Amino acid sequence: MEFTLGILVDNEAGVLARVASLFSRRGYNIQSLAVGPTEEPGTSWITLRAVGDDAVREQMQRQLDKLVEVYAVYHMAEGMSVERELALIKVRTGDRRHEVLQIAQTFRASVVDVASSTVVLETTGDSGKVQALLEVMAEFGVLEVARTGPVAMLRGADVLSEAQDPQRLSQAAHEA
């Protein structure tokens, strides 16, 4: 079972290594990891996706929470959060470019590069949508894929940086 965590951290050297090693030392593979600065200087938001049951997820949340640079860990449960990822897909078009472009349009993917026998498509959406596009394009030949992994945000009016007690918010988020 996959789960997504949102982790608010100090943007310091080594913080990613600390987060990653908590997973690797337990033999858990990280499926994807997206990191970027937030609205607050010195703070980064990590969206991390991994595989495990509720017990694994809870243990990882608690271990992450112990890291000095981590000040909040949220379970980005489905329904409670929105998730988007971006993918670049290089597709072999051969003499079927028209067909490829038509499908791309249906998926609202944009064409960001065109060569004589290939195109590069850009798509944004939840992971399911990206997966669906990849499956359709497999018929033509998917030559390369670069995915960001999802970034996620909690729905509603709760604002992370205003949370007085992030622990409580994360508790609420994963109990819901």
Place this chain on the structure above:
Amino acid sequence: MRNGAQTLLDCLKEEGVEVIFGYPGGAVLPIYDALYDAPIRHVLVRHEQGAAHAADGYARASGKVGVCLATSGPGATNLVTGLATAHMDSTPLVAITGQVAHSLIGSDAFQEVDIVGVTRAVTKHNYMVEHARDIPRIVHEAFHIARSGRPGPVLIDIPKSVALERGDFPHPPGPPARRGYRVVGAPSESEVQAAAQAIAESERPLVIVGGGVVPAEAAAQVQTLLERIDAPAASTLMGLGAVSGHSRRHLGLLGMHGTFAANRATSHADLIIGLGLRFDDRVTGMAKHFAPQARILHFDIDRAEMGKTVRVDLPVLGDLRYSLPMLLDALPGELPGGAAEARAAWWSRIRSWEQHQGWNWATPMEVGGANGEPLRPQAVLQAVYKITRGDAVVVTDVGQHQMWTALLYPFRHTRQLITSGGLGTMGFGLPAALGAQTARPDESVWLVSGDGSIQMNLQEMATAANYRLPVRVVVINNHQLGMVRQWQELFHQERYSSVAMTDLPDYRLLAAAYGWRGLRVETEEELAEAMRIADAEQGPVILDVVVAPQENVFPMVPAGASLHEVLLEKPVPAQGS
């Protein structure tokens, strides 16, 4: 104007540091230069691993933060086992390492190691200092992190160029502010109420005391709790001493080498009240079958320990120094009538299990050491107990002698037993004993070691001689790596592979070489005499006590078995097998 190194020492002084265990080298030259004028003692160990263990022993014996110092590269990597030892047993340590100059970092310079990367998994937190102006903040934070909450080791890596940087580096005002680091304080009222309710409903409670009681200084409250609810207690290795080993309520150690009564009580209890422990595999046996009839209450300061290995029915997240008084307030003044009756029945079952108790400090036993019979190692522990009147600070190494110490020496105070529990680090003992003796110069510090363990940090004999640290070392010498031999005997069909310690040094000559007193002990008379000499000796002394080579530690719960499946002696193979 001060440089970074001088600023570092100013900050250490401000944190109350009195002694540093260390070893100099190129990258820490500026720090040693600053130390030359600083009002802080330096103990020059003989190997950096010794510095880390000595700082750890000092911290465990005193309750203060232990500090060790090493140079870059090999100096720093030699600390790693010591940091891991402290990390597993949650002892507060600050390790300072030199690093190559900033301009050389990442170039594979001479004696360069990415020690922050190497120690990430064995520290509570670690730092590389980028600018000398950050030193006051980082040192202050490091000590705060090391000693608060669940304590642990923190490493600060300081490039030589930063140590030499000159300027005025003011201390930040106020307490350290890291919003990602929250110290757990009092538990929630509702969790305490639920715990009190469960205790009131329980007929067969068992309190399990862990090492978390030690930094919380909660031993007195534990005692009050035991009396109030009329419950028995068992201890983990790290918890020994919190409840007096002489108390009739104390069933002793539980787990792999726990007492019969402690393990049976765990298996039959209807309520486990866990205080500051992490339910590790040496305590629980097979976690799935741990305390099968019980609800489990877990009082701990670390949320990540709740339900990590065993199911926890009622967690109470909080610092025991607040949790226990709150619990005592929430409990009724005395047991209701029905509960008192149930408790009497529980105690009578426990007393019957105590019939199978095996040896303790007072059991009459054959000492051996006469008529060609070797001394029995258990009798040696009894002799240590007797000569020290139960008052010594006892340090151990790791192996059979460690378990005999835990089983046979009744500890009465926290910080009285100093032992590597979680990591099981052979070679911990001698340097940790030197640290403990440094922390408590007026007390008698005894190290119980083995012929395997003692050889792992033997070089620290020179440190003891150098600083006249009068540690008493008892080597339980069975000419074997006894614990490994025991496993090979019981679980590997007596195929003894690389466990014989042949060509051991003559410890008397070794003692003479290092300026120690050394005695060899083979008979009952020699044992008694050696104990008297060691007790009276003003300087360090080592007793080489030759004991029976085949003796095993019992009781024993085989690895992966449930606590119910305890061996009291070597099992006799079934007929025909």
